[in-house]
Amino acid sequence: LDLFVRLDRNSGISLHAQLEDGLRGAIRDGRLRRAVELPSTRALAAELGVARGVVVEGYAQLRAEGYLEVSPRGKTRVADVAQPGPSAPAATAGGGPPLRYDFHPGLPDLDGFPRARWARSLRNAVKDLPGAELGYGDLRGAAVLREALATHLGRARGAVAEADRILITQGFSEGLALACQALRARGARRIAVEDPSLPPLRAIVADAGLEPVPVPVDGEGMRVEGIERIAADAALLTPAHQFPLGAALAPARRAALVEWARDSGAYLIEDDYDAEYRYDRDPVGALQGLAPERVVYGGSASKTLAPALRLGWLLLPEELYAAVLERKAFAGPSPVLPQLALAEWLLSGEFHRHLRRMRLRYRRRRDAIAAALRTRLGDPEIEGIAAGLHVVARLPERIDGAALALAAHERGVGIHPLGWHRVEQAPGESALVLGYAGLGEREIEKGIDLLAELIRA
């Protein structure tokens, strides 16, 4: 038996624990088979050179755990249950070659995240927090953050915001899921979604039990004329900067949507994902400000700070708040420390200073990609307003965007064909979605150069 058990008196692990580990392992992997009788405690203790109590304790532990049992003859033996069959090798997560130039949209410049300053805010948050707030916390989110966000959303986004209408979530994704679940529970069945739009968000909507009904997008945003005919109970849209096509929702369409929502009792879900970045003028205010009683407004720090923080929020109509909070109760409250750090950033002005720095950086990068597209890629049409962290470039029609994206990936250049975001496919479409936030100006040029080479080849 001591083949299975190597006791090390200097390991810092108690002898009986070592004995148990050795026996457990041997039983599990079949070296000790079921019904095998073990030596008496006295015999094994002698064999291993340990006090008998060590073996007594070890056997008792493994009996308690079910690995060993006492036979009808009063002997300790290996129990029946502990031997599963062989298992297949572990599955590993998918990968692919690392990208040298990653133009996939959706991420801010992660190297621009001010780590030291954030760490300081976290430290202050931990230091000052009353013990009681280390519990499960306020399901709605920390009051200080909800207050700070209410002020911020009122000022920066023209929203009608109160702390009591705000719910802190794990990024916008959780907020969208909770809102859709609450709407579904109130009887909603269909939700208008922009086409194109972000596929994972459409998946979240569908997972909550709502049927996404695609509505085409043009240079003025979602084409809302006739929306009443699709009999939707809600609409999910990106009014400040349509993702991915880049339009700001036109005023007449804002009015039409609000009118439709009021007349039909539908809700508008406003995904305000990157309104902080507008380079030619002030951002257009939130749709929520027009109709706080019909709009579920969602935002996050994923584009302004970092997605890894998982900080998002909903600003909700009063009549939906309790229903959404009920859904949040199943997910549990969000971690409190990053909430307190973000509140400090908002209240101290650090958040706005950070945004100003990043806005300048992104504007330079936007100019760089526009110049590179102009000089190296035949000056394709660039759609949408001067805003955000990505551009849509419409290449000459002979180019198939999906094929180009595949070829580019093999050369270490990550791009999304516009078709990746579409519900109704337009095969062979040439347009690309290019995120530029995470690449320096030289990298942008080199990446576009590589694309140009591929197109010429």
Added chain:
Amino acid sequence: LDLFVRLDRNSGISLHAQLEDGLRGAIRDGRLRRAVELPSTRALAAELGVARGVVVEGYAQLRAEGYLEVSPRGKTRVADVAQPGPSAPAATAGGGPPLRYDFHPGLPDLDGFPRARWARSLRNAVKDLPGAELGYGDLRGAAVLREALATHLGRARGAVAEADRILITQGFSEGLALACQALRARGARRIAVEDPSLPPLRAIVADAGLEPVPVPVDGEGMRVEGIERIAADAALLTPAHQFPLGAALAPARRAALVEWARDSGAYLIEDDYDAEYRYDRDPVGALQGLAPERVVYGGSASKTLAPALRLGWLLLPEELYAAVLERKAFAGPSPVLPQLALAEWLLSGEFHRHLRRMRLRYRRRRDAIAAALRTRLGDPEIEGIAAGLHVVARLPERIDGAALALAAHERGVGIHPLGWHRVEQAPGESALVLGYAGLGEREIEKGIDLLAELIRA
């Protein structure tokens, strides 16, 4: 119009933004009504004493946001949509009098959380993190934490653990929800649950679409004889320390459960919520170690560190991993920084030093509450093993635990009657669930004194 707009040149806010805010507010609250025509830009600029461009820009912004529109006569007027009806006063969250002696079970000693050390770990985590890891991150959780947990769960809980089978979650609640959703998607309908058990966990199970089937608990844990007759597809249980009754699941029942799971294809969900705290011997190893292919093991740092961190994990059978990960994709990854801090704590031994300190503290508090119950409350029977953060005290039968809990709450003493945790109610039951982790020894005595007074009254 300047009644609605007060421009302050020293506010640091641009004049056009002030103009917009003033008009927005006036439109929203009805001071400016729909179809009202505004003065020309020239006239308003003169009235306010600002450059005409300020007003042009302000009007354009509010047209873009939908508050203003251009009338058929070419005049700027208040648009239709911007005036919701009055809304009711904000709802506020429930409360109740603050508790002086809070014996509600479920929380560790939050004042014992080593804030400074945790803050240091967070700072190190932020400092050393490659920019790329500030993105959406690994949906499974940070690799370094999964590796550290695999080692820890193998050593401390006798689990068969590999990093590739671990999924980091937002506390155990999210893990339970994801596991139940995945089982439901594979066709599961019914899940055996312990009675009594924690009501919020039963609610999570039901919310995922599984019907909870209560199975009684006795001094050996869940009464599993005949479990095959209830035709459940899974069972949720607390093998190391039944919550709330306090038994360790007996070896024969472990074997029977594993046999049932193997024969029927059911899964066992092991809620290992407080196994770190055993005062009389080593904790009984995890059920998962007996049948890693049938057990979904769930744990968290909520009882060892603090619930506010929202750190939990699942250790999953290989054949369930992909299905549970698919559910996690809808919830989004967990925040990365606390994961890295916990990994550092596990790898550096800090976690175990912290546990040793807390174990001593809780053991003293357990002794204190046992003594107080003995000397002040007529020596009621205390159920369960010497473990965890709560006791169940069975008072004389004439006492109604639910009535006592209500009366105690008014005196600032928080207790749970055992009945609060039951599915099948036993009206008038006298037993109480008393959490002692967050109270000092003197507080414990005083709180039990108050209970004794109430009982005598």
